[in-house]
Amino acid sequence: MKARDVVLIGILGATITTAKLTLSFIPNVEVVTLLFIIYTITFGYKKGFLVSMVFTTTEIFIYGFSTWFLVYYVIWPMLVIITELMRKRIESEYGYAIVGAIFGYTFGFFFAIMESFFYGTAYGLAYWIRGIPLDLLHGTSNFIIILVLFKPLKNLLSRLKVRYYRA
Amino acid sequence: MNKKTITIIAVLVVTLLLFAGYKTFLSPEIVEGDKEITIHIINEKENVDETFTYNTDHEFLLELLEENQEQLGITFEQYDLGVMITGMMDYQADPNSEYFHTYVNEEDAMTGPGDIPLNDQDVYTFELKNY
Numbered sequence: 001m002k003a004r005d006v007v008l009i010g011i012l013g014a015t016i017t018t019a020k021l022t023l024s025f026i027p028n029v030e031v032v033t034l035l036f037i038i039y040t041i042t043f044g045y046k047k048g049f050l051v052s053m054v055f056t057t058t059e060i061f062i063y064g065f066s067t068w069f070l071v072y073y074v075i076w077p078m079l080v081i082i083t084e085l086m087r088k089r090i091e092s093e094y095g096y097a098i099v100g101a102i103f104g105y106t107f108g109f110f111f112a113i114m115e116s117f118f119y120g121t122a123y124g125l126a127y128w129i130r131g132i133p134l135d136l137l138h139g140t141s142n143f144i145i146i147l148v149l150f151k152p153l154k155n156l157l158s159r160l161k162v163r164y165y166r167a
Numbered sequence: 168m169n170k171k172t173i174t175i176i177a178v179l180v181v182t183l184l185l186f187a188g189y190k191t192f193l194s195p196e197i198v199e200g201d202k203e204i205t206i207h208i209i210n211e212k213e214n215v216d217e218t219f220t221y222n223t224d225h226e227f228l229l230e231l232l233e234e235n236q237e238q239l240g241i242t243f244e245q246y247d248l249g250v251m252i253t254g255m256m257d258y259q260a261d262p263n264s265e266y267f268h269t270y271v272n273e274e275d276a277m278t279g280p281g282d283i284p285l286n287d288q289d290v291y292t293f294e295l296k297n298y
Contacts, residue, residue, distance in 0.1 A: 064249065065249070066249070066281075066282065067282070094174075101178075118278075118282075119284050123284055129193055132189050132193065133186060133189060136182050136185055136186055136189070137182075139182075140178055140179065140182040143175075143178055144175050144178065144179075147171055147174065147175065148171070148175075
């Protein structure tokens with residue numbers, strides 16, 4: 001890995017953290033999913049994976065330790081891997097919007113599994129059921145955001161990538 | 168109207184229907200003060216052995232303690248890893264030799280109050296101990 005790649009991973013991690021903080025006043029509406037999908041497609045899954053590590057570690061510095069960070073270290077790399085596996089099969093932004101939607105709808109479920117390990121299955125189930133409205137909001141907003149922003153952002157990043165590595 | 172707009176409207180309608188279904192069939196009914204919680208404070212040094220019972224809907228112990236901070240005479244200290252109780256019943260533990268040990272139903276608590284879920288009929292004991 002070259003110095004230029006290391007710098008790029010840092011910059012991409014910073015953009016995701018900033019994007020998340022910018023929208024943090026709206027519960028469960030985020031562009032993090034969109035950015036991870038686009039970064040994986042544009043820069044490859046290896047960089048996408050490292051960006052997810054940078055992002056989660058930065059989140060710990062901001063919000064402190066709790067059970068959520070264990071899920072974050074799994075769920076964002078998982079999105080990167082899913083995107084990588086699906087990219088040859090998906091031909092339009094609709095496919096990625098569906099991936100993002102499913103990711104959002106099941107987001108709380110993954111956290112519920114982790115909560116079950118710490119506090120028991122009953123608590124995990126209650127946690128998941130109480131969070132369903134937020135998961136609905138998360139999945140649907142992911143779908144709309146990806147459907148609207150995927151193409152223009154992908155085109156822009158592809159152009160920037162060429163310029164970045166040519167300079 | 169183009170294809171994307173129609174798709175977005177359709178997804179929004181389905182989401183609203185699912186939300187309505189959730190509210191009708193799954194949404195937990197909130198009963199005021201659903202859980203009965205006991206807080207037991209022991210400080211042998213000050214001859215304190217007091218028990219408080221609360222009815223609450225809070226999910227975590229810290230929320231209940233914060234709500235009743237004045238009555239329980241609690242002081243908290245925020246650390247990177249979470250909130251720690253440094254004083255109870257207006258007694259401040261000496262940070263060099265004392266701390267408030269937390270029990271959940273007579274078993275040692277494994278996490279701080281911010282991560283201890285409140286369950287109905289649980290007893291949370293705080294006992295002043297020496298290091």
